[in-house]
């Protein structure tokens with residue numbers, strides 16, 4: 001199987017152009033963990049499949065490294081847009097991508113004839129509890145206490161098509177992400193599990209975050225997570241509507257525009273191409 005390795009701020013993916021004639025085994029859900037394995041496979045946070053679409057330029061499916069399917073991926077969609085543009089597959093400045101979270105529109109930003117960044121219209125955040133989804137009485141989940149193994153966290157829940165649980169803390173460096181992350185990811189309050197973001201506010205226009213991703217664990221960056229963090233910052237009165245989000249792998253700019261939509265701007269990189277050997281049986 002031919003693949004292209006890409007990343008957005010170190011959040012890395014195996015891209016398979018499945019709708020353009022590449023043979024794709026049906027069992028990609030079992031294949032994804034094998035391909036994503038960092039010792040026995042190619043190594044990645046997720047497998048991204050590009051498929052033909054009847055309603056957009058392309059359809060994107062994102063399979064986490066544990067084999068679960070996610071509705072959307074902010075870093076992957078920037079990589080997809082750059083890949084489609086640079087390989088001449090979709091030579092448009094604005095590319096329509098069908099996802100399980102709806103049609104998302106990345107925009108190619110060029111400088112000196114090169115794709116410098118990708119700006120993505122990520123749509124409006126979904127804030128009602130049942131849209132996250134989260135159990136409990138209807139309404140928004142803003143700075144609400146969540147009990148986790150005897151500890152109380154004040155959480156703000158945001159859906160960017162996929163679920164996010166945002167927690168503001170005074171000091172990121174003391175957070176045991178690998179211990180608390182999976183406990184919140186699988187907390188019974190989140191019937192479809194959740195991504196988890198811990199955030200330290202540096203100023204009204206700058207925050208630092210780290211993420212524990214649903215189905216992938218700790219990653220270097222999360223685009224939908226950065227959008228959720230920017231939304232949560234405004235809802236909690238902590239940040240402005242335009243904010244720079246610093247992640248372990250680099251920075252994203254997020255704007256929650258007056259039209260209610262979130263715009264994410266950041267880089268995307270293609271790293272190498274290869275052939276993955278699929279053994280039957």
Ligand SMILES: N[C@@H](CCC[C@H](N)C(=O)O)C(=O)O
Pocket residue numbers: 011062064069070071072073074075076162163195213214215216219221222223224225
């Ligand atoms: N890293 C991604 C999000 C990938 C999906 C996530 N793990 C989920 O299951 O929702 C991003 O950049 O948004």
